[in-house]
Amino acid sequence: MKNLILIIGMVGAFSMLTINVCAQDSETSNHSLDMGIPEVCLLDTDAGSISLELTTTEAGAQISGGTGTGYAQVSSIVSAAETRTIEATITGVPAGTSLEVDTAIPSNGNQGGILGSGTSSVALVNGAGAVTLVTTIGSCFTGTSATDGYVLSYTWDAGAVGDYGSIVATTGSTATVVLTITNTP
Amino acid sequence: MLLQLLILLHLLNNFIMKKSGLIFIMLVGSLLLTTNAWTQDWTAGDNVTLTVQDFCLIETNYAPVALTLITSTAGAAAASTSNSDLFVKISSIVPGGTNREITARISSGSVPTGTALTLVSAPCTTTNSGGILGTPVATPITLSAIDQDLVIGIATCYTGTGYNDGYQMTYTWGPDSPSTNYGLIESNTYNIIVVFTITAHDGN
Amino acid sequence: MFVYKKIVLLISLVVLFFSFLTIVPAQNNNTAEMSITLKIPAIALIDFVVDGSQMITYSYSYSGPNQVEQIIIPTTGDKTWLNYSSIVKSGLTNYITAHISSGSLPADVSLNVLIGADVGVGAGLKGTSIGQITLSTFPQNIITNIGSCHTGRGINKGHQLTYIWENPDSYNYSLNYEEGNAIAVTYTFTSTE
Known part of the structure; x- marks a missing residue:
């Protein structure tokens, strides 16, 4: 009987010990989180139409003054040490005329990130190779409203002097600029 | 209790010799009953402290x-x-x-x-x-x-x-x-x- | 019991390793088209300038952008230059006519104009001069086959006009001028569309 009491006592003490061990003052639980940022490379243009007109009101003067503005919107997320470039090709520029574009990086407050560097007076020539409009684009966004984005200011004029005679009146021909954003080689 | 243990040992031998285990089980049951009764006796009249650890x-x-x-x-x-x-x-x-x-x-x-x-x-x-x-x-x-x-x-x-x-x-x-x-x-x-x-x- | 309460006694460690990366396919739509509507209206603009270094009495008025009128006096001479800008539709050409639009000449007086060739300033398909004509009240072609071109603005640009009078002494310019009967020549730039 005494042995049994002893055993019970030991069991009791052990139970107390166990409870002490289990008592917690603070405890943690870890939780793992996977966070992915895929590369993003999106380019769009605003739907607003660009309409340029080449004319003059002075007898003897050459036609000039075709200017207009378009916007190219970009979302870009690059991996480390990668940059992107926007290039342009064109079709549909009327004979005898020359179209140039200045590209300014967005600055209206709806943009963020590394927007790169613009260019000025880049000639857009039918059938020519792609020309570079914006370089060193990183992770950035330009905003999505109609006047957000890279500002493409087109200047349309008569072309080379020798080609003036090839100009013909047109009530509305359409030139199409194809913009492409690519990883900089 | 000593008697029960002796019977238990005896029957255990029998069980090993492939005799009926039924009595063995009953005996174990009676042993548990005895223990329970004893436990009840032990706690009666004692102070019980209930501790809830945080x-x-x-x-x-x-x-x-x-x-x-x-x-x-x-x-x-x-x-x-x-x-x-x-x-x-x-x-x-x-x-x-x-x-x-x-x-x-x-x-x-x-x-x-x-x-x-x-x-x-x-x-x-x-x-x-x-x-x-x-x-x-x-x-x-x-x-x-x-x-x-x-x-x-x-x-x-x-x-x-x-x-x-x-x-x-x-x-x-x-x-x-x-x-x-x-x-x-x-x-x-x-x-x-x-x-x-x-x-x-x-x-x- | 425990002095260091912040000690972690039991840690339930749950670290979930994902066996594959959750990169979704990258979003790419890397081209966009920008459409530009380009308009070149047909134009036919004509003007003249007179060399101001000479004391010449002249006046002109616009009847429209494609029409100008010049008052001619016996001393106008060769100091007038005709400037124009032209944009034609494909396959078409413009031409310029001249006629006496005001005043009348005595029967024994005639007024000729010699239209010089384009002097070569400007650009494009400038017209062909007809040479010399005798002006009348009916329009006559003086420059034809004008394509898309511009002559430049000012003297020594475009076509030089030289007025040649026959028997000018019979024409009392001063009297006619005072009576509002000065001789005026109108140049009209016409599109063949």
């Missing part, structure tokens, strides 16, 4: 949480993304008048540059819980390497143990000050570990 336990529902930062609209910044799959379950007993908090911090990895990860707790689910479950901190915390309070005022309580019992945690991940910091964002996969801690009660 303790706390914390666990999650192991929900995998994966967040992806992306946009599908040209010109748009990557949108914030949220995940509310994670539930934190606790059991807590505290001395009277004391409280615990649930805190969270990042223990491994870091939030990608140019982004911020916030966390906020919902009030504890009510289905299987009881006690004083505390109050979530309303403003989402921006997770960092330093513990910040998610739920405060937790006293003695339990949250339930089901998959969707406990405090539902909402992670929100998005660009941090995109107008200035967006260029810091780099495409990659990042793994971080968030540690939830239920603190010691504030009476200790």
Whole structure:
């Protein structure tokens, strides 16, 4: 009987010990989180139409003054040490005329990130190779409203002097600029 | 009792010699009965001290949480993304008048540059819980390497143990000050570990 | 019991490793088209300038952008230059006519104009001069086959006009001028569309 009491006592003490061990003052639980940022490379243009007109009101003067503005919107997320470039090709520029574009990086407050560097007076020539409009684009966004984005200011004029005679009146021909954003080689 | 043990030994021999085990089982049963009767005797008239130790336990529902930062609209910044799959379950007993908090911090990895990860707790689910479950901190915390309070005022309580019992945690991940910091964002996969801690009660 | 209350006694370590990365396919829509509508209106603008270094009495008025009128006196001489700008539709050409639009000449007086060739400033398909004509009240072609071109603005640009009088002494310019019967010549730039 005494042995049994002893055993019970030991069991009791052990139970107390166990409870002490289990008592917690603070405890943690870890939780793992996977966070992915895929590369993003999106380019769009605003739907607003660009309409340029080449004319003059002075007898003897050459036609000039075709200017207009378009916007190219970009979302870009690059991996480390990668940059992107926007290039342009064109079709549909009327004979005898020359179209140039200045590209300014967005600055209206709806943009963020590394927007790169613009260019000025880049000639857009039918059938020519792609020309570079914006370089060193990183992770950035330009905003999505109609006047957000890279500002493409087109200047349309008569072309080379020798080609003036090839100009013909047109009530509305359409030139199409194809913009492409690519990883900089 | 000695007699019973002797009979037991005897029958055990018989049992080994492939005799009926029925009597053996009955005897074991009588031995247990005897012990029970004795125990009852022992506790009668004694002082019984009931001790409830303060303790706390914390666990999650192991929900995998994966967040992806992306946009599908040209010109748009990557949108914030949220995940509310994670539930934190606790059991807590505290001395009277004391409280615990649930805190969270990042223990491994870091939030990608140019982004911020916030966390906020919902009030504890009510289905299987009881006690004083505390109050979530309303403003989402921006997770960092330093513990910040998610739920405060937790006293003695339990949250339930089901998959969707406990405090539902909402992670929100998005660009941090995109107008200035967006260029810091780099495409990659990042793994971080968030540690939830239920603190010691504030009476200790 | 426990001095260091923040000591973690039991850690339930749950680290969920995902066996694959959750990179979704990258979003790419990396080209966009920008459409530009280009208009070149047909134009036919004509003007003249007179060399101001000589004391010449002249006046002109616009009847429209494609028409100008010049008052001619016996000393106008060769100091007038005709400037024009022209944009034609494909396959078409413009031409310029001249006629006496005001005043009348005595029967024994005639007024000729010699239209010089384009001097070569400007650009494009400038017209062909007809040479010399005798002006009348009926329009006559003086420059034809004008394509898209511009002559430049000012003296020594475009076509030089030289007025040649026959028997000018019979024409009392001063009297006619005072009576509002000065001789005026109108040049009209006409599109063949």
